[in-house]
Amino acid sequence: MANAISANRAELIAIANSVASEKMIDKAIVIEAMEDAIQRAARARYGAENDIRAKLDPDSGDLRLWRVVEVVEQVDDYFKQVDLKQAAKLKKDAVVGDFIVDPLPPIDLGRIDAQSAKQVIFQKVRDAERERQHEEYKDRVGEIITGVVKSVEFGHVVVNLGRAEGVIRRDQQIPREVVRVGDRIRSVVLNVRRENRGPQIFLSRAHPEFMKKLFAQEVPEIYDGVITIMAAARDPGSRAKIGVISRDGSIDPVGACVGMKGSRVQAVVQEMQGEKIDIIPWSEDTATFVVNALQPAQVSRVVIDEEEERIEVVVPDDQLSLAIGRRGQNVRLASQLTGKAIDIMTEADASEKRQKEFVARSEMFQNELDVDETLSQLLVAEGFGELEEVAYVSIDELASIEGFDDDLAGELQSRALEALDRREQAAREERTALGVEDALAEMPHLTEAMLVTLGKAGIKTLDDLADLATDELVQKKRLDQRRRKPDAKEKEDKGGILATYGLSDEQGNEIIMAARAHWFEEEA
Numbered sequence: 001m002a003n004a005i006s007a008n009r010a011e012l013i014a015i016a017n018s019v020a021s022e023k024m025i026d027k028a029i030v031i032e033a034m035e036d037a038i039q040r041a042a043r044a045r046y047g048a049e050n051d052i053r054a055k056l057d058p059d060s061g062d063l064r065l066w067r068v069v070e071v072v073e074q075v076d077d078y079f080k081q082v083d084l085k086q087a088a089k090l091k092k093d094a095v096v097g098d099f100i101v102d103p104l105p106p107i108d109l110g111r112i113d114a115q116s117a118k119q120v121i122f123q124k125v126r127d128a129e130r131e132r133q134h135e136e137y138k139d140r141v142g143e144i145i146t147g148v149v150k151s152v153e154f155g156h157v158v159v160n161l162g163r164a165e166g167v168i169r170r171d172q173q174i175p176r177e178v179v180r181v182g183d184r185i186r187s188v189v190l191n192v193r194r195e196n197r198g199p200q201i202f203l204s205r206a207h208p209e210f211m212k213k214l215f216a217q218e219v220p221e222i223y224d225g226v227i228t229i230m231a232a233a234r235d236p237g238s239r240a241k242i243g244v245i246s247r248d249g250s251i252d253p254v255g256a257c258v259g260m261k262g263s264r265v266q267a268v269v270q271e272m273q274g275e276k277i278d279i280i281p282w283s284e285d286t287a288t289f290v291v292n293a294l295q296p297a298q299v300s301r302v303v304i305d306e307e308e309e310r311i312e313v314v315v316p317d318d319q320l321s322l323a324i325g326r327r328g329q330n331v332r333l334a335s336q337l338t339g340k341a342i343d344i345m346t347e348a349d350a351s352e353k354r355q356k357e358f359v360a361r362s363e364m365f366q367n368e369l370d371v372d373e374t375l376s377q378l379l380v381a382e383g384f385g386e387l388e389e390v391a392y393v394s395i396d397e398l399a400s401i402e403g404f405d406d407d408l409a410g411e412l413q414s415r416a417l418e419a420l421d422r423r424e425q426a427a428r429e430e431r432t433a434l435g436v437e438d439a440l441a442e443m444p445h446l447t448e449a450m451l452v453t454l455g456k457a458g459i460k461t462l463d464d465l466a467d468l469a470t471d472e473l474v475q476k477k478r479l480d481q482r483r484r485k486p487d488a489k490e491k492e493d494k495g496g497i498l499a500t501y502g503l504s505d506e507q508g509n510e511i512i513m514a515a516r517a518h519w520f521e522e523e524a
Contacts, residue, residue: 031058033125038063046104051080067102071095133164134199138192144213145203149183159185159203166201174205174273175237186271188213206236211277214268215242219257227253230282233336240275241293241333243282254279280337286311290342293334297323300347304340311340314350361385368419369412378403379412387423391416424448436460443514445507450498457497465515474498474508 017027038054042065046052051068068080071094075081082090082100090100147159147166155170157179168187179185187203188210204210212229221227222244231243246253257279258265265277283289287302290311301314315323323344324331335342345353358380365376368387382401384390390398390412398409427448431441434455439462441451459465465473475496496508503511 065104071098140189166203168203172204172206208232208234218264218267221256231337233333241278241337243280245282293337311342317346369415387416470508474503
């Protein structure tokens with residue numbers, strides 16, 4: 001390549017053809033790189049201030065070199081401008097404002113010029129090759145690809161894909177899998193990114209998508225779309241779960257994925273280094289799917305809390321350890337599969353929890369409504385748990401409780417409304433004592449109790465509230481998926497400041513945008 005510029009015409013074209021073929025890029029890009037290199041060398045020879053152009057014919061190899069100058073009345077830049085008298089020598093009918101081509105003689109490049117030209121061409125070709133790689137692999141995200149291990153550097157595996165190289169980072173490898181240079185390896189294309197050192201192709205063997213694509217290769221019904229993998233979760237190298245559903249009632253999705261004598265699933269297990277796979281029938285009913293996902297454990301009862309996106313699963317005492325799994329693996333995978341936080345408890349634990357909730361709610365009604373224990377327990381037994389439920393339910397529903405009448409129902413509603421007013425007033429006084437501005441009380445969806453919580457978190461002005469992101473305000477707490485409290489070393493996720501109030505992301509956005517409104521008014 002160093003002699004490319006000083007070569008004869010035929011050699012120039014031969015070099016361009018060879019480089020384009022070897023790097024699998026367009027020949028026009030190589031020709032353009034050569035022209036750019038010649039232009040730079042000519043500017044170094046004639047002066048960098050000149051506007052010098054070069055044109056290389058891709059067929060014949062003819063090289064033309066010229067300088068572009070502008071015709072002006074008074075010359076300010078002698079390198080790029082000429083007056084009418086000088087212009088007439090180059091073009092007879094030249095007028096002010098014309099751009100004239102001033103042909104230059106071919107130049108013989110020295111060793112340094114040729115070396116610089118070589119670097120320019122190499123850089124252009126390298127950039128074109130990187131762009132080709134990015135264009136080729138950016139649409140292959142999610143595909144399984146086979147390559148040869150080129151090297152293992154700091155635990156990361158570099159894979160030769162033929163036209164490019166990919167990398168399997170340490171956290172995307174199957175634990176304890178031994179990979180050697182020269183091994184053929186299959187992985188899924190996880191991401192393709194443009195970076196300064198060229199396009200980076202990130203591969204994975206630990207991602208659930210890798211398992212899904214392996215099943216698609218082994219199970220024709222999945223490839224044809226008759227069976228769909230609705231969800232997948234993995235603990236790489238140890239255990240995995242997939243939820244499958246069949247669009248054809250005559251085909252058993254689980255049986256099809258297992259195959260004759262387990263041949264299909266074993267092929268996937270072998271590729272994943274012996275990872276055990278639970279194949280589970282997917283269901284639109286969340287409770288049914290959770291029961292299936294916790295297999296092989298038996299489930300007695302499922303309670304779903306839609307607001308908290310939390311599922312409480314009750315199992316027999318002898319099934320507790322099986323449901324949780326070794327180091328919480330079974331419930332963790334089930335949680336990933338369903339997309340819900342799952343809390344496992346025994347029948348005894350569930351009974352104790354219900355009893356505590358019953359006592360706490362009864363005492364609350366006794367104190368707030370000034371009623372006796374029997375009446376408060378009757379309200380709880382009928383499903384009432386909050387003052388708001390008593391205050392805003394229809395009179396008829398309250399009066400329909402055995403032993404109640406319209407007068408008693410009306411009295412209870414009146415006392416509930418008074419109790420809510422007392423709470424609101426107490427919260428308002430506490431909020432004021434905390435120094436929370438009255439302007440925050442005008443924000444949508446915020447109650448006085450919420451304002452107290454904000455004040456305790458140090459959010460006391462509109463600017464304080466406006467500076468928050470939505471998730472910092474309302475994001476729900478991600479519950480621990482195992483049946484235990486976090487260790488002292490673990491950082492418990494407490495969610496957003498108002499996570500316990502059940503506000504949606506949309507409501508959180510409305511609150512923050514309302515708090516920021518004064519910023520825009522001030523700018524206007």
